[in-house]
Structures are given as C-alpha cells and as structure tokens.
Amino acid sequence: MNIFEEKESNVRSYCRNFPDIFHRAKGSIIYSESGKEYIDFLAGAGALNYGHNNDYIKQRVISYLDSDAIAHGLDMYTSAKKEFLEKFFSSVLTPKNLDYKVQFCGPTGTNGVEAALKLARKIKKRPGIFSFMGGYHGMTLGSLSATSNIKMRSGGVTTNNVTFMPYPYGFMESFDTIGFIESVLSDVNSGIEKPAAILFETVQAEGGIVVAPVEWIQQLRNLCDRHDILLICDDIQVGCGRTGPFFSFERANIVPDMVVLSKSISGYGFPMSLLLIKPELDIWEPGEHTGTFRGNQLAFVGGVAALEYRENCHLENEVKVKEFFLQNFLVQEIVPINENIKIRGIGMIWGIDLVNFGGASLAKKIAACCFELGLIVERVGRNDTVIKILPPLTIELSTLQTGCSIIKEAFLDCLLHLK
Ligand SMILES: Cc1ncc(COP(=O)(O)O)c(C=O)c1O
Known part of the structure; x- marks a missing residue:
C-alpha cells in the first residue's frame, strides 16, 4: 500500500x-x-x-514570478489583472461583439456556477433553476444541485429548487425537448414554477459527450427570451477553444445572458474562474459575492500568454x-x-x-x-x-x-x- x-x-x-x-x-x-x-x-x-x-506561457509566468510582482491580490486592481482584462476584451470579447462584464470568482469552475445561480435568482427574484438531465456543473452545494448524477448527491444533498429537463440525448433525441419545456412553462398545472434561469452546456462532456444540435441551442435561447428566463451557458469544459471557436455557443450564433469559464482560461492549469454577465444584469452590490482567491495573478499572466499563443498558432x-x-x-x-x-x-x-x-x-x-x-x-x-x-x-x-x-x-x- x-x-x-x-x-x-x-x-x-x-x-x-x-x-x-x-x-x-x-x-x-x-x-x-x-x-x-x-x-x-x-x-x-x-x-x-x-x-x-x-513554453510560451511558461516563460511569461517565470519572468513574472522572478520580478517579485504581486502573487496574490484579493480583488485589488493589479497590473496583471489589468493586462488580462485588456487582452480578454481585445482578443476575445470585442472582436466577437460580445458585451459582458467580467466577474472574477473563487478559483474553480464550480465557484463561477455558484455566482451565476445566485445572481440569476437575485435578478429574477425567483428561486427555481432549470438544468438538464446529463448536466454536470460542479460539486459545491449550489452547482451540485444542478448536476444530474444522483450518486454525486447521495446522502441528503437536495436539488434546492433545480428541476431537470430532458436534453436531446438517447430516447429524447427524437422527442421535442424544447416543446416539453415550453409546455411545462405554459401549463398552469405543470406543477413547476417558472425558473430564474436555465443552465446548460452546449456539449455535455461529463454527461457522455452529447453535442446539442445548433437548432436546439437556438430554440433554447428563443424560449428563454419569450418567457423572461435567463440563459446561462456553462462553458467551463468546452469553452476556451475546445470545439474550435473560443466559445462553444458561437456555432449557434446565440448570446447567453451569462457565461461561466474556467479550466483552460488561465492557460497553464492554474485555478481561475470567470462569470461573464450582460452589463444590464450586473446588479451585484459591492462585495455581495466575495472570496479570498479571486485574484490568482499567475492565472492572469498565464491567461494573457495563452490568448496570444492561441492567436499566434x-x-x-x-x-x-x-x-x-x-x-x-x-x-x-x-x-x-x-x-x-x-x-x-x-x-x-x-x-x-x-x-x-x-x-x-x-x-x-x-x-x-x-x-x-x-x-x-x-x-x-x-x-x-x-x-x-x-x-x-x-x-x-x-x-x-x-x-x-x-x-x-x-x-x-x-x-x-x-x-
Ligand atoms: C461543464 C462543467 N461545469 C463545471 C465543472 C466544475 O468545475 P470545477 O471542477 O473546476 O469546479 C466542470 C468540471 O469538470 C465541468 O466540466
């Protein structure tokens, strides 16, 4: 042993x-x-x-460390964070015409999901969230409640106002899943209240590599618009270029209300988690969602180098x-x-x-x-x-x-x- x-x-x-x-x-x-x-x-x-x-990212991280620059910065303004924001906007958001505010969350993906769920509930003043069967969103209690694998919630973790809707997979592939959600929302006797947000992955990764069709993603966006529900894309695993374009939802030509990014955003495997929020939805009070490790400066440095590398290569x-x-x-x-x-x-x-x-x-x-x-x-x-x-x-x-x-x-x- x-x-x-x-x-x-x-x-x-x-x-x-x-x-x-x-x-x-x-x-x-x-x-x-x-x-x-x-x-x-x-x-x-x-x-x-x-x-x-x-190597490209490593050199930048090494010279940053070597210069005795800030290593831990809470959420203070730092040079590394400034450079990250500038690069993220000039390389990713602005060319794609995406207007988001950036929230730096606690270090891992699940922290970004937690922030998204909390903010959505605050905005819409509704407790409910729709997530999807097969969805994986993390292991802290909020995101775990939106993760469909029952085994992961064994022993009394509740789904805390999350309702699981069918994803276009298996038997459901030939089923009008969007029509079903529509009927749940429209039927006063469905027993399920209108949620604040729908949380989804464009490709369910942990769920078995299930790729949602473009039309399905577009219909989901449309349904959220018609019913005044926020659409949150969890791009933690399949964002950052995994499917080709930087964001996985680009293939459907839609704009989610919020996007969660983590995993490869720092470029080097350093923990980092971002929530992108449409500006009009950024109704947080100062300090209302905080955390010690929201300023991993090495992650900012790696993230800038990674975006450069992505372009250069x-x-x-x-x-x-x-x-x-x-x-x-x-x-x-x-x-x-x-x-x-x-x-x-x-x-x-x-x-x-x-x-x-x-x-x-x-x-x-x-x-x-x-x-x-x-x-x-x-x-x-x-x-x-x-x-x-x-x-x-x-x-x-x-x-x-x-x-x-x-x-x-x-x-x-x-x-x-x-x-
Ligand atoms: C789609 C998705 N959301 C959320 C998470 C949770 O991220 P983390 O493990 O960094 O908390 C993961 C992790 O695999 C993921 O794939």
Missing part, C-alpha cells in the same frame, strides 16, 4: 484509474517516476488545452484539422468494430459510446488497457460507458495518431480476450 492509499481520503478518483506516480510532463506527454511515458488524452479534464508546461484552425482526423479515425477504425458502437463529438472532444456494446465493463477494460499501453483516457456518461477523447488542442498530429492507434489496439485486445 502506498502513502496515497494509506493516507489520502477514499474520495480520490482519477488516480484509481491511472495508478502510477506522475512526475514530469511536456506538451501531450506525461512521465511517471519510473520513466514510463503516457500520451495524455485527458488534458487535466480540459484545464490543459495548451498542453503541459507550454492559429489554434482554431489547428482544432479543425485535428477534428477531421479524430472523426475519420473513429468512423473508419472504431465504428466498423461493431455496429452498436456509437461515436459523438465536435472539435477536439469525442466520445466512443459502448452502452450498447459491452457497456461499462468493456469501457473500463479498454481504458485500463490503454493505460497499460501508455495512454491516459477517461470514461464518462451514464455508468461510465463512454470513452472520452480530450487531448490538449496543441497535440502534435503524430502523437494524436499514436494515441488513437493505442485505443484501437486496446479495443482489439479486449475483444480478443472476451472471446
């Missing part, structure tokens, strides 16, 4: 599926203490879109090339293995759904076999039946290819042993 198994809480999770001691990492490769190399198709669960220890185009590669690989090499295997994805987030072929046990075996063969790949979705491909956006094409061939090899190995 190692010190982790002996001393770390039972709640630990990723380490159980990837039982090695990691030591060093560069780009898309992680090295263990024993020197074994792993290709990383997990990318810090989306926090490492620019790869591990990206034409990362949006890179994602298109790699999306094409990933889709072709899955269609040509994985789907033919069995007609019941389903693939889904967009940009550089893809899932291989084994719910109708081998289910959770096969998915687990394949992911474990990948790990043996030197690839880190996670499972998501209902009962973890979906193998999730989430490499850094910066991965070299040859490494992406090698990682994909490991997935195929693992499939074939596992199927051989099943016979």
